[in-house]
Amino acid sequence: MTASRLQRWALIVSSYNFKIEFISTERNTADALSRMIKTYKETGSCEQSDEPEQTYLHFATEALLLDYNILKKETVHDPILSRVISYIRDGWPGELNIKELKPYYNRKNELYTELDCVMWGHRVVIPSVCRSKVLKELHDSHMGMVKTKGLARSYVWWPGIDEDIEKLCRSCQVCLEVADAPPAHAIRSWPWPDRPWSRLHIDFFGPIAGNTYLVLIDACTKWMEVIKMSSTNAKAVIKALREIWSRFGLPKQLVSDNGPPFTSLEFKQFLENNGIQHTFSAPYHPSSNGAAENAVKTCKKVVKKALSQNLDVDTALLRFLLVYRNTEHCTTGESPAKLLQGRSLRMRLDCLKPERADRVNAAQRHQQLAAGGSQRCFNEGDEILYRNYGTGK
Template sequence: MVQKATSADPMLQRLIQYINSGWPKNGKSNQNVALQTFFHRRESLYVVQGCVMMMERLVIPECFRKKLLKQLHRGHPGIERVKAIARSIIYWPKIDDDITEYIRSCTSCANAKKSPPQAEPHPWQTAEGPWERIHLDYAGPIDGFSYLVIVDSFSKWPEMFQTKSTTASSTIGFLTASFARFGVPKVIVSDNGTQFTGFEFRSFCEKLGIIHFRTAPFHPQSNGQAERFVDTLKRSLRKIQEGEGLRASAALQTFLQVYRATPSNLLEGKSPSEVLNGRKMRTTLDLLKPSNILPQPPVAAKPCQARKLAAGSLVFAKVHKNNTTWKWQSGVIIEAIGNVHYNVLLDAPSGRKRQIRSHIDQLRTNDTGKQKKTEIELPLSILLGDFGMTTNAEFPDENSSFVSAQEFPDLPDDPELPDDPELPDDEPEPIQPGPFSAVHGSTLARSKPKRNINPPQRFQDYVLS
């Protein structure tokens, strides 16, 4: 159809003749205005199958231009969108002007068009710093909830509170919570809602030294910072709830997190978090970045007199009960855990001993009794004790952990249990060990007598029954 219409269009036929045979030296010599327009684009014109092409755009004959304008405006997109579509497909002289005139004359677009501003918008004076001037407005109700919107004019940082009450008392409570985080602003801008015009809110502002500006009634553009954000909030909550199936409260937090971390052209490419807090918010998208965490140099500790306790030392340990009371209880150090923690075996009049872990600040030395060597059962020795075997950790040495049985060659083959006057009366009597004990790998030797200690119960930390 375009090919047939091109062959019947005198202007396009003359254009094809110029393309094939050559252009005149001066395009102004041609009286046709359309041909003068093509003269300036002559390097981009060529003929394909009897149709004129300008680069990748098809030159449309005049008889089809209105029909194509209607097709381009299908769905009633705006002027700029229609121009963007046309610039990649078709061309004729002054096509942009024809698109603008056609869409402006569209009755459907005119009926749905926004009202023009009655006067040139007068912007608020730029704030000098973060949280200096804030704008307030209530959004909703949305799904039975109203939302108090607080927007910082400098950083565009939003604060939002979901509520079912929009009274002055509720509003003051939400503002007090925000002021506790970011400080008291100099100026508050709001509409003429009843919660903002009463005596209670006026007294609240006077008490904190805040200047309260109220915009003109029925003119929300005067508080455009908050009004624009309210519109963004409503649409975003609807999309998040429908798209992700979240409740209203969860959708609100998702919206705030994304909005606060998103760079804005109004903030020179920075996010509200960067402008207000001086740092970027960390999001899950940061996991895609390579880790650049370097080991930090060790911080020099302040010189202090460190207390150390050796294994086998008698101590008093601070034992807490129900997180309310505590008392000193005697015990013996089993082993050191790190620099300041110790495993302590507590004494008990009933004979039931209990193992706890204590900080050095919870321990003090026991000078009331004679220091004595105490047999310290490790988990491995407890396990081997069930099989009549013991480890080489039978004799604690004062300078090292333990001394093996091979370091006592003077022991008789069948040692008898010696009398130990230091043992208290309530201690259980020692029993004869099994026939063998494991020492130094595969070497077997007779074990010393040891106490009959049952293994600890599972899931009871630091308790020996």
């Protein structure tokens, strides 16, 4: 044993109000230490100090506003801790199969008693009766789960303390009211319809420049319709949808938010009479109707650009829709026009390409020249020879 360790033992013994004389001239320090411990055992039971001892127990109980006398009383009455005290004093058995005592048995070399309370290092082992009060005191400042655990590790311990702190923090109403929002859920896409014009997504946007628009998009082909609305009530929406569906047919499913025109009884009866299933997006969660929201975002940009250029908004929207329907979509890899109508829509840019009729006429002339032969010309009244394919002729 080194001299530094001997000095530490001397300081520990002196903290219990025993007068220790440090023997620096001893050649065998181990003998000196054994005599010191023997002196402590012989005099510890008979010497009493009028001043209260200041130990880790006092430090922990003062921080948690607990009287160590209460801890002492409850520790003695606690069926588990009272048994642990007897094991600490009389010795631990070689093997212990009681489930409740296993956590203490695993720390048997680190547990000791102080003023009839069980200690684990500098932490007080709290009896079961006092644990709720200790938890309340630990979480009094409503710190987070990690910091509350860190605070608890400086003062107290009992089996399952981390789980008890987690349960307390998760059930604290004050913490829940100001807690951060959980991470966003992973994106879940709508199933892609196997046929065009099967599922439609609709939504409003505006008012912009005094106008409100109804946006409709097909989930399969990405075909988009934008209608200026004089009113947003159910009757006006039904009228706009009748006009669109008269050209493209009735869909199987319609997806919308929970706006008043879509939740009205009139709109519900209109869809039921036409055999259309109505699906609502999640309230206060616009991204669940993502197709309509993206279409609204795109159309808003078109309107704002037209206003910044002092252009007619309706003309700008119609020109945009023509180009949009004829452009390959990044999701489907085809243009909405080809998927819905099976053809590309003619645009001004098609003037740069040769007409198909001119190409066909040129090809036919080339075929006539390549076939050879002579040109025949007859006038009325000319005598001609002809081949008769009749039988016997």
